[in-house]
Amino acid sequence: MRRLLLLLLASLVAAGAAQAAEVLQLQGTLDGKDHQRYLELPFQVPAGTGRVGVQLRQDGAKDRTVIDLGLLDADGFRGWSGGSRSAISVSRYDATGGYLPGAVPRGEWKVLLGVPNIRAGVRTPYHVEVTLWSEAEVQAGKDRTDLVLRAAPGWYRGDLHMHSTHSDGSCSSQQGRKVSCPLFLSLQAAVRQRLDFVAVTEHNTVSHLQELVRHQPWFDRLLLIPGMEVTTFQGHANVFGINGPLPFRLGDTLPDWNALLRQLAGSDAVFSINHPALPSGEDCMGCGWTPARAVDMDRVNAVEVVNASQADGPRAGVGFWEQQLQQGHRMTAVGGSDSHNPDDVDGASPVGVPATLVHAEALSRDAILAAIKRGRVVVDVHNIAGSRLDLWLESDDGRRADMGEALALEDGQAAILRAELDYPTPVRMEFVVDGRRELAALEPGDDGSQQARLRWRSDGKRHWLRVDVRAMDGSLAMLGNPVYVNW
Ligand SMILES: [Zn+2]
Ligand SMILES: [Zn+2]
Structure with a gap:
């Protein structure tokens, strides 16, 4: 030999x-x-x-x-x-x-x-x-190559928040007993909801990373993004795009949220504050956003404005998010089902409801996370098939900014805010300018969509302009992220 x-x-x-x-x-x-x-x-x-x-x-x-x-x-x-x-x-x-x-x-x-x-x-x-x-x-993720499931730019639909056996997810066993629920069932529920991507966000652990790696080849139309719900006594935040565990012992080994935000700075990961307006108390310890020390909100990438069925009323995160915008912090509004049970199709938090629609360069982890940071993102409260909402600002001198982008407009310069909507049932559209709401007149577009426009004049100061879609009973159906002016 x-x-x-x-x-x-x-x-x-x-x-x-x-x-x-x-x-x-x-x-x-x-x-x-x-x-x-x-x-x-x-x-x-x-x-x-x-x-x-x-x-x-x-x-x-x-x-x-x-x-x-x-x-x-x-x-x-x-x-x-x-x-x-x-x-x-x-x-x-x-x-x-x-x-x-x-x-x-x-x-x-x-x-x-x-x-x-x-x-x-x-x-x-x-x-x-x-x-x-x-x-x-x-x-730092340098050992992985970005898996591209679809190379085309476009709108991709996903659920950014769910739990399985790796934390507190549960479902019915073969004999109908409540058991810790296999992650695979949540992923199959996402397929049934026609989602393009999901982030699996277990509480303070990464034991699901192994399963996501194993499952991804089979789910070749559903992108699996590893996440962790950093679950503390002073609030919850999802981090999407993790490669290992993150510190969560706030007030113990983690001095404050800023230490985690500094750790994530410069990485591809997205930090998103979860359900900020939920009350914290014995029913749900630490669920509301109650940091003991001031948080550097400019490092926060996103806020979960709709958690499960909380789209309207005091438990929705919209008010908290708009407050941050008013204070000059630019961050993307997202939604998450916070599903804890993939069988729960008619309950309060089925997988995929709400959906987050992200306009990304491709269906890949890097592209979706970058697109969430950029902010051409819409929350579809009921995950309605075929729904679409888009918004852009066109200045009179021919410049354009899409959702998530900024346009410089001097005092006196005028622009038109344009919205385009596909939605299968009758709805109304509402422009939101610096938090002030204004009903929009809908007109049919050439392509079968519904369109609305708002003539707007700048005063040279900083502004944010966005659009919401409401059902005829006034409940939120779709929420759009802002176009920014002079940011
Ligand atoms: Zn939570
Ligand atoms: Zn959760």
């Missing part, structure tokens, strides 16, 4: 990345004597490693050579995928099917190769690439 084992250590510098993943190349050649043997290819994993990736390449298929793949960590068995996979990875939070997530111990690891078949007289070179990402790189 002649085996050439080359160990090459190369550092790949990813563009713009401060730290670089380490890449090890393990290569050799199998021959007939390796038939039905196992080979161990050792490599060193340094302290502080967050993810180990293994990729096997060989082109012996034409000679009927088969190479199985497995992995041993410094403590022993880590996983086995036989001949079914050529690329696998393990980290503290997730692992490819057949492999165990968990701590990444330093020391000698081994890629395990099994050789069910190699013919006598055949020589098959193999090439194993091992990639080591540091824990810091994993936390």
Whole structure:
């Protein structure tokens, strides 16, 4: 048996990345004597490693050579995928099917190769690439590539708030008992609601990241965004786009909300205050937004203005959000079902109700999160199929700002605020300018939509202009984010 084992250590510098993943190349050649043997290819994993990736390449298929793949960590068995996979990875939070997530111990690891078949007289070179990402790189998401489910720009519909067995979600078992509810059922409920994306936001944990990684290939029309509902005694906030756990022990290991907001600054993650107007008390401890210390609201990306069925009245978050806008803090209004039971289709918080409509460059995690920050976003209170609301401001000198964008308009400059709506039942539209509401006259557009316009003149100061859609009984049906002036 002649085996050439080359160990090459190369550092790949990813563009713009401060730290670089380490890449090890393990290569050799199998021959007939390796038939039905196992080979161990050792490599060193340094302290502080967050993810180990293994990729096997060989082109012996034409000679009927088969190479199985497995992995041993410094403590022993880590996983086995036989001949079914050529690329696998393990980290503290997730692992490819057949492999165990968990701590990444330093020391000698081994890629395990099994050789069910190699013919006598055949020589098959193999090439194993091992990639080591540091824990810091994993936390920063540098170990992942953005999965694009749809490449086209457009409106995408999702639910940004739900719970499963990984926190306090429950549903009926086969025998009708109330049990902790498998996450898969919530994702299937999202499919039934025709959603394009969901954020799974468990309370103060990340044990669901593993399942999201495993489920995503099957849900190839539903983008799964990992989130965490940072649940404190002084309020709840969803963080969308996490790569690991976040601190939540406010008043203990986390001095105040600002420390978390500083930690997230510069990352792709979105920080959204949840159900700010719910009362806090023995029925729901810490549910309202009651920070003990002033929060830097300019670092807050979003507010959940509609939580479950709370779209109108004192428990809706609209008033809190508009107050922030009035005080000069620009943040995107979103909605979330806060579903705790995927079977609960007629109850107070079914999955997908409300839906958040996001105009994004693509259906991918990076694109959806960036689009939420930009703010061309609408909350569809009842998640009505085919509904659409859009708004833009056109200045008399031909400039245009879409929802979420800003336009500079000097004192005396005039502009037209235009809204466009698709909605299947009779509704009315209401323009909201700096919090003042004004009924809009609806007229049919050429494309079957309903349109409204408002002539508006600037005084050179800062303003926000947006639009709401209300049912004929006055209840909120759709909520639009603002166009900003002079911000
Ligand atoms: Zn909550
Ligand atoms: Zn929740």
